[in-house]
Amino acid sequence: MSQLRTVLLTLATLTVLGAVAGFATVLFGLFNTSARSGHWAVTDWAMHTIFENAVALRAPPEAEVPDDLSDPALIELGARHYDSACAMCHATPGTSGGATIAAMVPPPPQIDRAVTPWTAAQMHWIVEAGVKMTGMPAWPAEGRADEVWAVVAFLTAVQRGMTPDDYAAMTAPAAEGYCAGCHGAGGTSRAPRLDILTPDYIADQLAAYRSGARPSGMMAHAAAKVPASGDAELAAALARLEGPAQSVPADPAAGEALAARGNGRVPGCLACHGPDNRNPRIPSLDGQGEAYLVDQLTLWRDGARGGAERAPLMRAAAKGLSDADIAALSAFFAVR
Template sequence: MPKGQIAHRHKALFIGIGAVALLLVGAGAGVVLLLSGAYSTAATKQHFGITYRILELGLRYSVASNAEDIVVPDLGRVANVNIGYACYRRYCVQCHGAPGVARDPLGRGQLPSPSSLSESARDWPAAHLFYVTQQGVRMSGMPAWEYRISSEGLWSTVAYLKAMPFMTVAQHRELDESSADETCPAPTAAAAYTRERTQIMFRQYACDNCHIIGGMVGPKTHVGPSLKGWRERKYIAGVLPNTRENLVRWIVAPQDFSPHTMMPDLDVIEPHARQMARYLMTEE
């Protein structure tokens, strides 16, 4: 082999080794920083400027990529701004505020701080707003509303968001009064059963915050009993025979069967409860 080729291969090898070494050093430094406790997780400490810009850039590219197949309907035909504001008033104004309406203390104390949606609604396409409202944003405090608001309610919320930047305070107060009797529609059906979607349901109803659930990654919490091997149980909370139909009834309204149970009513709709029961009854 010619000396030139040998030298070129040696150079490539050294560059590769150097790159791996740099990655290992960087990873090691990150582990040391993490374990030392030097990196503050306090919500009163702002991210570094570069961290903030990278997260913002990553958010925009991620939303654009995931929302590209969303078909935006004719919002003037299928959406209702009054219903959209009813959803916004119930679920969003606490963190984001509205024209002439302050955020609740909950929304003021978060980091990153929830943005004013007047600017986002003006700058972001409707498909992007729908995706973020439906799916949420991980590790930001932005919830996913897919399992609490119907498709009609989500698109109506988008219609409201697109109208909001152009409202005066007086116009917004009129909307608040005219929509006083409106309610935000909840889903009435569930998509076809899949194991993965049902795991999302468990997380969206915060079931894994109290229970260990078979097949799921989550906190190792023992607030409530483990749900692993559920189909082997004889009774549900000691009050109902453990059948799939009884499990559905328990998930929807546990305190109807055991008034002093620590299990709260989580507003689980029956189609979701049926999929949860199916999962638990078939999971090893």
């Protein structure tokens, strides 16, 4: 019994001393936070091992990986966002990030190396969740897995050997300005046409993106580049912007009856978005991109879309739609 008491007393003493040492380290700044000293080798190993295991544990199942990651339009959408929001740390294919980025602790891996060990599902989790203690942020908006998949589509293209010339051609600035890179005539069909929308509606959406009322990591980043006082002027210019070319749906007629049909107290799509719409704050859907409409209707159905004056009505209208219904409606409006 005496020996047990001695062991317990020793453990208690060591615990108290450890707590005092830890408190003193925090209170008196004894731990050197300078990035010049870097991490111990064992710290690097522990952090990277924890990171790898965390990704393996939490990445979505491979069955959830979309089938269209090789879609050039989706790759371009992801590449353009990456070029604006991520390339400053991870550089671009075939280039380095420079001396300042290399001095970070830990340094962000160059993009060609960064994508090497991961599956598409694992990269999705990394981009969406971010990585603590590395400077890698989480995706700026929750519920936008579709946007994250666009970035993953680009990253998988890098894995397949994207060249510097390929990247430069894909992310080349548009003559009409930054927004036209995605929304202009030479942009990506995964971005919406703006020439069929009113300046009032576009200005409303810019404000909603900036405030977070309409969640979007891509558009929150883009909207932050423009002061709120410039929304009206920018919206007027964007409404005149010729939109990207769109593919022609295979079966546009399948959604016609669905677009006209209401659901209880919820009117059919054409009641608000049809040719008789005169409300400048309700978007026209005629001629909008099919893939974009699929994404937006899915977000409405799943409760992840906001930023609209009639958001509750749209959520109710989309709530019961199946994937087949969404595909049919999107094809119908894309060719009207």
